[in-house]
Amino acid sequence: MPADSTGSPPSPAAAPTTGSSDSPALHNERFAHLPDLAGVLAGKATLGTGAKGPGVKAVQQALLDMGFSMHGGADGAFGAQSTKAVHNFQVHARSAYPEVKASGVVDAATLRALDALALAPGQRGQTQHLPGSRYKSVPVRVVVVKNEHRTFLFDPQGKLHSIFGNAVGSRYTQTDSGLKKVTGKLDEAQSIALGKKLWGGPVFGPRIVDLSWADGSRSGEELHGTSAPAQLGEDVSHGCVRHDNTAIIAIYDALHVGDMVAIVDSINDPHLSTPPTAPTGTPDLSGAVASR
Known part of the structure; x- marks a missing residue:
């Protein structure tokens, strides 16, 4: 999923201007002209289980475009998958917007945060409130953020590529946080064969990216696909990081043996930072794209 972003530093996003307290406004074109969201913004209604309509569909599509898992897509009907995606977004947003609560229900605070953080219609990714692409100053190609259930793929210059x-x-087989290294890549035939050998079926999807700890010691964890896409966005694996099968192919194709992967509890992990930029007036001979 290409991300229309510049890999901005993980600083809180500025809250949108909402006009007077008597007439709050939504500014993102995804939401600005939808009557069923006006009541939510005014605090007179919420979107939760059973809600239907264009407002629900607009929220769903925004979350999908930001990389939050929602099996079944944007269908305009608020069900369990929508509740999960909204909850994961709220976990992501609440450090920049403290009034947001991780309830799984779209209220006024959640809608305001989504209005600010989602890109314009037709665009995917984010430009604000992102994790850095260095872990303890080491450049990484991937940041796995556990509490919001998203994987951020960066290009070699530290610019966000996809989410x-x-x-x-x-809870009982947690994914270990820390700095990992890509030590191997298994193609579709190898992934299917390993899945059948270990679990009796193609549970790993079409690709596996094997990880060790940064020092080369075995981690027992991988990035891989899944045969259960409805469980994406949850804490359900035996420690590996599962992805949609289209996503794992993109990740597999982007990574090389030796690339570094950071697994963190949240985007506010103190070990994360952004790449330094070249001083003003100094040519950047590395070909890196400066964050802005």
């Missing part, structure tokens, strides 16, 4: 939904380890 994908994921599923991480369960």
Whole structure:
């Protein structure tokens, strides 16, 4: 999923201007002209289980375009998958917008945050409130953010390329946080064969990216696809990081053995930082794209 972003530093986004308290406004064209969202913004209604309509569909599509998993797509009907995606967005947004609560229901605070953080219609990704692409100053190609169930793929210069939904380890088999390294890549035939050998079926999807710890010691974790896409966005794995099968192919194609992967609890992990930019007036001979 291409991300129309510049890999901005993980600083809180500025809240949108809402006009007077008597007439709040939505500014993102995704939402600005939808009557069923006016009541939500005014605090007179919420979107939750059972809600239907164009406002629900607009919220769903915005979340999908930001990389939050929602099996079944934007159908305009608010069900369990929508509740999960909204909850994961709220976990993401609340450090920049403290009034947002992780309820799984779209209220006024959640709608305002989504209005500010989602890009314009037809665009995918984010430009604000992002994780850095360095972990303890080490450049990484991937940042897996466990609490919001998203995987951020960066290009070699540290610019955000794509955001994908994921599923991480369960309460009893947690995905370990820290700096990992790509040590191997298994193609479709190898992934299917390993899945059949270990679990009796093609549970790993069409690709596996094997990870070690940064020092080369075995981590027992991988990035891979899934045979259960409805579980993306949850804590359900045995420690590996699952992705949609289209997503894992994109990740597999982008990564090389030796690339670094950071797994963090949240985008506010203190080990994350953004790449330095070249001083003003100094040519950047590395070909890096400066964050802006």
